[in-house]
Amino acid sequence: MDMESVEDIVIVGAGIAGLGTSLALHRLGLRSLVLEASDELRVTGFALTMWYNAWKALDALGVGDALRRKHLPLDGTVFSSSETGSTLSQISYQGKGKYGNRETRCVKRKVLLETLAEELPQGTIRFCSKVSSIAEDGYLKVLHLADGSIVKTKVLIGCDGVNSAVAKWLRLANLVSSGRSAIRGMAECRKPHDFPPKFLQFFGNGFRSGFIPCDGNNIYWFFTFPSTSPQYEDIRREASKMKRFVLDNLGEVPQQVVEVVENTDLHNIISSPLRLRWPWNVIWGENCKGNVCVAGDALHPMTPDLGQGGCSALEDSVILAKCLAEALLVGTQSINSKYEEDEYGKIKRGLEKFVKERKWRGFALVATAYVLGMTQQSNGTVMKFARDKLLSAYLAGLVPKMADYDCGNLN
Template identity: 25%
Template sequence: MEFASAASEKHEIVIIGGGICGLATALAPHRKGLKSIVLERSETLRAYGGGIGLLPNAWRALDQLGVGSRLRSMAVLLQGDIGVGMLPITQHLIHWFVALPTHLLSGDKFPHDPKYIKQMTLELIKDFPSNIQEIIELSDLDSLSATHLRYRAPWDLVLGTMRKGTVTVAGDAMHVMGPFVGQGGASGLEDAVVLGRCLSMAMSGIEGNSKKEKIAKIEAGLDQYVKERRMRVLGLSTLTYLIGIIVGSTSPLVKMVAGFALAILFRDRAAHIHFDCGRL
């Protein structure tokens, strides 16, 4: 796997973005003997950022990528109250977040000044344990930020085109979703395993084929990847979409309708963690 800036070079597999899904997607074909190049805006690998929760299905994907055992030795149990989470990164560094209903951050209310972000957060968690308030109080201002949660509506996943020629999407580019079930990063890892498997099968033994035949086989492999992932990410996106409506809406009627839909479509709310993306 290489890291390079964009240039007029030819590579069989080019991956745009060196985040969680991008690096996993590079690792998957690498383990199948396929070379790839990763194009990333940052000049170096970043050793900072937010924490990520990993559910059992994510660990299955990481095991297929060959890094599960090492990461298990570094993992920390995430604990936190509803709307507030904290994850120790090092002895002197903690990643924390506070999730707020949309109406509290709409329009002119959306905070940009770090001082106001800290002030607003402390006011909102004034009834939480003192140790949580102390951690936020001691946070450096330049480390604070507020952002809207982004998501892709479920119907976009049904109707959207996820492949064009020999180009496809994975991770947030395919299925950005709310954090309500902790599957955003995990589903990106699943994407990497499935894409690596489909590409390696499509590219196996194509050296003697013509360029047109090679392209046709790669496109067929990408179509298989999209087929395998579409219904999985549609289910996750629908689940997080409905929960997001319940959390963010101020209308009791809208909350009730979303709640009924959630109860009908997802009777087992934990079923998504039992998913297995299969072998690489």
């Protein structure tokens, strides 16, 4: 490996946003280098709900059909009380929204990342490349990596998640705790399951859970709870205790749901705190500076209550690539030429256009997810009554409303 190299575009992080942005740029004829700190694609969280806005982006990237073949379509969401077992409201995915079909599937994160990576040219992803510091050399950004090598780039995009080094360089606001944590699991069935093709959600007693089939043999689930729970510190490092905690607090749910948790192997259970950047910081923060910007969780980290973290990262990928293409698809010249200043200005305007287009969308997603999660998990008497008797249909309607979005094609 060369100890120093110069690139047109460097993306930090080979997650959904990083790989999606690199692939979108590739589809538009622009090469990028993706730096990933780990030695392979990192797969945490097992699976994620891909709402209709995500499928618009996946189709734009050219990988939608490959993922459809491996994941079941879902019919709808059913919201139920885990205190009484009664159904509170339902959402059907049939019919069309403002931007077309309301297609929804639960996609395995590993399959999604591998599908995106396989479409990239060989050598696009450089593993074991942890960024230790960021400096400047004229218009270029200089990345010092942990292995001692140096990468200089005309464009730097931080897609390195909630603990983004690029976001820290931009001095974006720190993340805050939502006061809640999540336990996630994947039940791998040895024979085909008979779980309904629906997203089943339950809330009550201060807890919230969800169960979604990915395919004929795998069911993804989550369980969110207050981080102030007395058992939290005791359970968060041991999968066996996490599993017991979930089973003890599921409440009035169907036996089929209980069996999903019971049949989940311990190595398929993880726990993590739910954090976010306050939505007003998404609007007021300096999300780009010159030829540097962030996307995905680095730009708008949110709680998972809308299931829009991965979906919005894919939206970012397509829109960012289009904004950059407008700036860069004019040919290249020597870095030392007068053209460099013009190119820098175009890149700057392209990134500013991306941030301007995404900030209100990010604000709405972060704010809605936070309010929805807090409302659904509230254990106060008044809030529970309002939620279950008055607001259930409205709250359920927020999910399809926020998913009805089209990021456009890569033209």
